Amino acid sequence: MTVLTVENLTYKRNLKTILTGLNLTLDGNQIVGLLGANGAGKTTLMRLIAGAATSYHGTIAIGDQTKPAERKAIVSFSEQVSGVNDSRKLGQIAQFYNHVYPDFDMDTFKNLAADLSLDENQRFNQLSKGNHQKFVVAIALSRQAKLYLLDEPFNGIDSMSRKKIVASIIQWKPETATILISDHHVADIANILDAVAVVKDQTVVDQKKADEIRENGQSIEDYYEGFYAEGESDND
Numbered sequence: 001m002t003v004l005t006v007e008n009l010t011y012k013r014n015l016k017t018i019l020t021g022l023n024l025t026l027d028g029n030q031i032v033g034l035l036g037a038n039g040a041g042k043t044t045l046m047r048l049i050a051g052a053a054t055s056y057h058g059t060i061a062i063g064d065q066t067k068p069a070e071r072k073a074i075v076s077f078s079e080q081v082s083g084v085n086d087s088r089k090l091g092q093i094a095q096f097y098n099h100v101y102p103d104f105d106m107d108t109f110k111n112l113a114a115d116l117s118l119d120e121n122q123r124f125n126q127l128s129k130g131n132h133q134k135f136v137v138a139i140a141l142s143r144q145a146k147l148y149l150l151d152e153p154f155n156g157i158d159s160m161s162r163k164k165i166v167a168s169i170i171q172w173k174p175e176t177a178t179i180l181i182s183d184h185h186v187a188d189i190a191n192i193l194d195a196v197a198v199v200k201d202q203t204v205v206d207q208k209k210a211d212e213i214r215e216n217g218q219s220i221e222d223y224y225e226g227f228y229a230e231g232e233s234d235n236d
């Protein structure tokens with residue numbers, strides 16, 4: 001079943017074209033990597049899908065919901081947490097989400113927090129980078145959504161934290177849900193991906209099932225790096 005359909009999406013910001021004629025279709029029950037270099041447009045695409053950015057041309061549908069406000073209510077997007085400068089304790093912030101989102105599940109949050117060794121009494125703005133990322137993922141996955149958008153959950157964190165986050169994603173993903181994870185270091189997530197979409201030149205240049213790539217004798221890293229000709233690279 002299709003969870004997300006994006007058709008002919010074009011988006012400009014301050015007279016600058018950021019995305020052009022972009023198409024993307026996501027099936028249910030998948031973990032999909034949204035891969036692209038710094039500045040390729042991954043965050044912008046997620047903000048558009050989640051209804052956090054508007055004034056675009058084209059169609060974005062999650063199930064049969066096409067309006068930004070409707071999509072906002074049914075997609076769980078990590079940016080909703082990561083952007084806030086919040087001095088409250090983690091448990092208090094979770095209570096806030098529990099109050100605001102009818103699909104937030106407090107038991108799931110408590111289990112995730114325990115799995116990720118998060119202390120609910122710690123203050124959000126005092127978290128280390130790794131714990132910040134873990135908390136963002138825990139809050140996002142505590143909603144019972146059909147589509148999760150995790151924007152670079154592994155950015156700047158050590159391999160142990162990365163492994164814990166990956167394990168939590170696998171364990172706590174609702175069975176029929178789809179998770180779109182953006183990253184520019186594909187090695188972080190290659191072995192958990194069911195499919196990949198590559199963002200380049202303001203659009204999705206290719207979308208493939210991970211098995212198809214592997215059957216062609218390629219690793220997902222090789223496949224992704226193949227889109228970057230000599231001289232072009234991830235500037236990270």
Ligand SMILES: Nc1ncnc2c1ncn2[C@@H]1O[C@H](COP(=O)(O)OP(=O)(O)OP(=O)(O)O)[C@@H](O)[C@H]1O
Pocket residue numbers: 013014016018036037038039040041042043044045184
């Ligand atoms: N407010 C804005 N006005 C104009 N251009 C913007 C604005 N916000 C973002 N951009 C541009 O849009 C492009 C896409 O940015 P975006 O953050 O979506 O990329 P990204 O793929 O998520 O990058 P990264 O991996 O570095 O997070 C970049 O060229 C960026 O400079």
